[in-house]
Amino acid sequence: HLRLSAPLAAREPPYLHQDHRAPDDQRLRMSQPPLSQQIAALERELGVKLFDRGGRTTLTHAGRMMLPEARAALERADEAARTAQRADRGEIGGLSVGFVRSATYLALPVSLRAFRERAPDVELSLHPLSTLGQLGAFEEGRIDVGFLFRLRGHPMSDWLSLRTVSREPLVAGLPEGHPSAQKGKVPLGDLSRDRLLLMARSVGAGTFDSIVTLCREAGFSSERVQELPDPQTMAQLVAAGVGVSLHIGDPRLLKSHGVVYRAVDDPEAAWELAVARRNDGRSPVVDAFWGVVEEEAGSLSP
Incomplete structure (x- = not known):
């Protein structure tokens, strides 16, 4: 019924909100074939007379009751169309x-x-x-x-x-007094005698395994690898001189009190x-x- 009720909601004249009578120059013209045909089709489908076509064309009681609902239905249809368009653009x-x-x-x-x-x-x-x-x-x-x-x-x-x-390099976290802290980049082998602090394998198995493989190739002992649950604990232990840490990221974006971050000098030590x-x-x-x-x-x- 939405399509057929559109003429009622869209073409209803202002005077129907007042005393339901209109001067001749405001009278709804029902002689327009498309409009009259659509309204007649709606009345046939509903089995209800919506307009009194006497001397003056006015809404019947049924038409007046239907008018707010018809307008609300058209507004909902317009809102539904806007929603569909926004969804198609990925906005909702x-x-x-x-x-x-x-x-x-x-x-x-x-x-x-x-x-x-x-x-x-x-x-x-x-x-x-x-x-x-x-x-x-x-x-x-x-x-x-x-x-x-x-x-x-x-x-x-x-x-x-x-x-x-x-492209994210491997970054070493060093205590401020570490011998390699003054270098621009740190060869991984220079850290092989330090205790190695890493994020626990359970946090990221693929990254953990890749880092450990690089460290073994650089001479690290697996016995000196300490897994930790979070980066805050890792940074605090590095600052306390317990060991050195390895991360993936840009050293310019890593900051922790008492810790110096330096990129590892190894072309293979980088992740996309x-x-x-x-x-x-x-x-x-x-x-x-x-x-x-x-x-x-x-x-x-x-």
């Missing part, structure tokens, strides 16, 4: 984002800030996950996009679209931070976020 809906800790230094906040400016009504759900954790979340449909590390030799690109946003999405299926919200990341690509790397 939900977006689940996974991210590794290194993404929080720059790539994630820059991307989210730009996206919130474009689509403030999208409901964001943020999930701190390791790279392997995000791969599982993608498979289970728990995240829509993710900031993760490309894993060497891993077939993730077979079913994920990946866009590299930055990428934004990822599934290859199958398309979501307007994901498309909109992906477009923002591509536009902001130049500012996602220090």
Whole structure:
């Protein structure tokens, strides 16, 4: 009935809100074939007379009762159309984002800030996950996009679209008085006699294993590796001189009292931070976020 009731709601004259009588120059002209045909069709479908076509064309009691509902229905239809158009542009809906800790230094906040400016009504759900954790979340449909590390030799690109946003070096956290703290870059072998403090393998198995492999090749002893639950504890122990830490990230963005951060001087000690999405299926919200990341690509790397 919505299509047929449109003439009633759209063409009802102002005087029908008053005494339901109108001067001749304000009278609703029912001689227009399209309008009269549509109203007649609506009356036939409803089995109700909506207009009194006597000397003056006025709404019947049924027509007056129907008029507010018809107008409200048209307003709801217009709102539904606007909602559909906004949804198609990715301006409303939900977006689940996974991210590794290194993404929080720059790539994630820059991307989210730009996206919130474009689509403030999208409901964001943020999930701190390791790279392997995000791969599982993608498979289970728990995240829509993710900031993760490309894993060497891993077939993730077979079913994920990946866009590299930055190249993150391995960074050593050193006590302020450490002999290597004055160097611009630190050869990993120079730290082989120090106790090595790492984020626990349970936090990110892929990253942990890659770092440990590099350290073994540089002469570290596995007996001198200490796993820790969080970066705050790690920084406090480094500042206390307990050992040195290794992180992935830009040394200019890492700051802790009593700790000096230096990039490791090894071309192999670097990870590609990428934004990822599934290859199958398309979501307007994901498309909109992906477009923002591509536009902001130049500012996602220090």
